[in-house]
Amino acid sequence: MMMLRIYAFIFGLLFVSSSRALSAEIKNADCDAWVTDTVRVTDSKRADTDIKGVQYSSPQEAAAALEAKRRMPFLAGVSISTDLCGAIMAACTPYGQYEAAARLNLRGRYFPVFEMGVGVSNHTNDATDLHYKVHSPYYRIGLDYNVAKNVRAQGRIFVGVRYAFSTYKFDVDGPDMVDPVYGGNVPFSYHGVRGTNHWGEAVFGLEARVWGILHLGWSIRYRMRFYNKRTIVDNSWYVPGYGKNDTHAIGGTFNVVVDI
Numbered sequence: 001m002m003m004l005r006i007y008a009f010i011f012g013l014l015f016v017s018s019s020r021a022l023s024a025e026i027k028n029a030d031c032d033a034w035v036t037d038t039v040r041v042t043d044s045k046r047a048d049t050d051i052k053g054v055q056y057s058s059p060q061e062a063a064a065a066l067e068a069k070r071r072m073p074f075l076a077g078v079s080i081s082t083d084l085c086g087a088i089m090a091a092c093t094p095y096g097q098y099e100a101a102a103r104l105n106l107r108g109r110y111f112p113v114f115e116m117g118v119g120v121s122n123h124t125n126d127a128t129d130l131h132y133k134v135h136s137p138y139y140r141i142g143l144d145y146n147v148a149k150n151v152r153a154q155g156r157i158f159v160g161v162r163y164a165f166s167t168y169k170f171d172v173d174g175p176d177m178v179d180p181v182y183g184g185n186v187p188f189s190y191h192g193v194r195g196t197n198h199w200g201e202a203v204f205g206l207e208a209r210v211w212g213i214l215h216l217g218w219s220i221r222y223r224m225r226f227y228n229k230r231t232i233v234d235n236s237w238y239v240p241g242y243g244k245n246d247t248h249a250i251g252g253t254f255n256v257v258v259d260i
Contacts, residue, residue: 071107072107072108072151072152073107074106074107075104075105075106076105076106076107076108077104077105077259078102078103078104078105078259078260079102079103079105079215079257079258079259079260080100080101080102080103080257080258080260081100081101081103081217081255081256081257081258082099082100082101082255082256083097083098083099083100083101083117083253083254083255084254084255084256085218085252085253085254086098086099086117086253090120094121094123094238095119095120095121095123095238095243095244096119096120096121097117097118097119097120097138097240097241098117098118098120099115099116099117099118099241099253100115100116100117101113101114101115101116101255102114103144103257107151108146108151108152109145109146109151110143110144110145110146111143111144111145111146111158111160112142112143113140113141113142113143113144113160113162114139114140114141115139115140115141115142115162115164116137116138116139116140117137117138117240117241118135118136118137118138118240119134119135119136119137119138119166119168119238119239119240119241119242120134120135120240121133121134121237121238123237123238125237128174129174129175130172130173130174130237131171131172131173131174132170132171132172132236132237132238133170133171133172134168134169134170134171134236134238134240136166136167136168136169136170136240137166137168137240138164138165138166138168138239138240138241138242139164139165139166139241140162140163140164140201140241141162141163141164142160142161142162142163142201142203143160143161144158144159144160144203144205145158145159145160146158147159154208154209155206155207155208155209156206156207156208156217157205157206158203158204158205158206158207158217158219159203159204160202160203160204160205161200161201161202161203162200162201162203162221163198163200163201164198164199164200164201164223164241164242165196165197165198165199166195166196166197166239166240166241166242167194167195167196168194168195168196168236168239168240169192169193169194169195170193170195170236170237170238171190171191171192171193172188172189172190172193172233172236172237173188173189173190174188174189175188176188190232190233193231193232193233193236194229194231195228195229195231195236195239196227196228196229197225197227197228197229197239197242197245198225198226198227199223199224199225199226199227199242200223200224200226201221201222201223201224201251202221202222203219203220203221204219204220205217205218205219205220205253206218207255207257213258213259213260214256214257214258215255215256215257215258215259216254216255216256216257217254217255217257218252218253218254218255219252219253219255220250220251220252221250221251221252221253222248222250223242223243223248223249223250223251224247224248225242225245225246225247225248225249228245
């Protein structure tokens, strides 16, 4: 029941931010269409063109002025963000992460991003009575592309990719094992076991400005493992930043973004 409430809360946050992003994109698309429609010759005998009250001598000059107004600088901004979804998971589920990111805005289209965080788990499996514990960092680097028509719109629609890796240490403890040769109990306790994973991510996300420099957004991520280092106890149960250790995984974020 607790898990259902957590997922319902996260879904509600995603729904609200998605609605804001899509409505902002539609609103700005309509506004952009209205401005474009004003770029016209006002009379068959006149070559003057009027864009929001500014007179130009020709349609070409007006179109060039509109294009210059739309064009964004190469470095259009820098932002930092944090992921609320991972923090909620860390507090209420068997594993989660605390994550922050830094991102560049290049002409409103390209967004190089660096993400780093700490993956945490302190969980006992009820079926096997194995206890797993980890508290280690992970890193991602990648690029998002804004596919929204108007790069100046308050809402953004992203597709992107990430390369990620984590080198971590974990502890695993369980019930004593019986030695099949000599008999007697053998403790099952391994601490400081080192693991390494590399993976890639395909990203889709939405983002909307809610007030001033504050944005909210979410992303869905498909993760594919490239490399997994087997350990003395075979595979680790959880990989920081990735999730349960498998060949692929689905994840997501809910981001609070601040422009600086």
